[in-house]
Amino acid sequence: MIKVGMDISQIAHFGGVPVYTRELSSNLQKQKTLEMVYFFSSLRRTYHGSLKGVKKFKLPPALFEMLFNRLRNVGIEHFIGPIDIFHSSDWTQPPSKAKKVTTYHDVVPLKYPQWSHPKITAVQRRRLRIVESEIDMVICVSESTKKDLLTISRIPKEKTVVIYEGVSEIFKPQDIKVIKDFKKRYDLPEEFVLAIGGVGERRNLKRVKEASKNYKLIISGMDIPWVSYEELPLLYSSARVLFYPSFYEGFGLPIIESMASGIPVITSNVSSMPEAGGDAAIYVNPEDAGEMEGKLKEVMENKSLREELIKKGFTQAKKFSWQKCAEETSEVYRRLLER
Missing domain, CATH: 3.40.50.2000 (Glycogen Phosphorylase B;)
Incomplete structure (x- = not known):
């Protein structure tokens, strides 16, 4: 059994990244080879989902961005306990003794900063420097995103993998x-x-x-x-x-x-x-x-x-499903621990 920690704080927000986080975390919990523990912190919303093993904190993202991306003196294990793998969000990259995985959904703040708020761009640049030096594997949601990430960063190609997002079963023709x-x-x-x-x-x-x-x-x-x-x-x-x-x-x-x-x-x-x-x-x-x-x-x-x-x-x-996304992500975790 692989014990995986995952930051699901983005669920508190709106858009594609929260959809990915919610659907992937739910489907990962169905993987029999994984024991999942989730980190959730938000001032906006209280977590009311059905996931088991959620460690909840009511602290602002700015505080954790400071703690995890700048000070870097407290590991994620302090909040969620010992783990084998930690799958970070696209906002913070906390220290961890575990193997580290993250997902890049796009590189808009880095490649096209004119389309992003300066604060978001600054956070993403800080985080990228940590990812470049510490990450074990980066999941990219498309070949296009992988290509862009390799162009604008020093992340080795062999530390990247493409896993497509899915489409939920709720999307179907309506009455x-x-x-x-x-x-x-x-x-x-x-x-x-x-x-x-x-x-x-x-x-x-x-x-x-x-x-x-x-x-x-x-x-x-x-x-x-x-x-x-x-x-x-x-x-x-x-x-x-x-x-x-x-x-x-x-x-x-x-x-x-x-x-x-x-x-x-x-x-x-x-x-x-x-x-x-x-x-x-x-x-x-x-x-x-x-x-x-x-x-x-x-x-x-x-x-x-x-x-x-x-x-x-x-x-x-039909080529895209969150179950398939979770299975391929679980395989990334397994291969990392076999190295």
């Missing part, structure tokens, strides 16, 4: 009546193009608006509030298409979640998005608003194309 009620609750139009909002210019929203001018456009996080994770399948299923021509993603969870929910996807032909979309998405140059507009028109108005994309999307989404 028509439930969709109708959802649209009424959020005052959504009968037919609309869905885009995903975000901080800075990374989501390419200026061109999204320009290319969507002939259709009703709903930007999640702007035109409607961020919906809960449990409501995301309804949001996807309510839309005519996911329009996701981002400049950069570490993986692209909305792509496979939308496909599993039964809607076509238009996304960018750069970074990790072709890895997530496979042959089931329509790809565009995110710099070319004219091409984006043309492809959107095709998907919105060509019924046979829509049906083909939806069918391919179901097949593509």
Whole structure:
């Protein structure tokens, strides 16, 4: 039995990293060869999940960032006890006597600091220096992220591995009546193009608006509030298409979640998005608003194309699962201890 400590503090937040943390930690607990213990600290939220072995602390992330990334005089074992492996979050890199694993979801603060808050960029630079000198294995969520990380860091290639993220079983086509009620609750139009909002210019929203001018456009996080994770399948299923021509993603969870929910996807032909979309998405140059507009028109108005994309999307989404992600992560732990 391998005893693994894992920092799940990101669950307190919103976005792709918390989804990864929640789904992976839950599926790792089902691995019979692992004994899991979890570190959770947040001032925002109290942990109310179903994981066993959660060590809870009500302290701010800034304090642990100072303690683990700067002072570095207290090990994670002080909080969670002895372990064989410690899997850190993307925020802190605490000292540990155990083998150390971390996950890189993207390198936005390091490669594109103009798209990040200066505080986040500073934390990530400090943490990277520790990772470069101490880490035993880095999990990257796409080949694109791995390539970028190797470019901007001194981490050896042999200390990196790609393990794709998954798509939860809650993402599937939704009942028509439930969709109708959802649209009424959020005052959504009968037919609309869905885009995903975000901080800075990374989501390419200026061109999204320009290319969507002939259709009703709903930007999640702007035109409607961020919906809960449990409501995301309804949001996807309510839309005519996911329009996701981002400049950069570490993986692209909305792509496979939308496909599993039964809607076509238009996304960018750069970074990790072709890895997530496979042959089931329509790809565009995110710099070319004219091409984006043309492809959107095709998907919105060509019924046979829509049906083909939806069918391919179901097949593509099935390639990704959190169970598979957990099994491959468990194998990383096992191989580290055999060295």
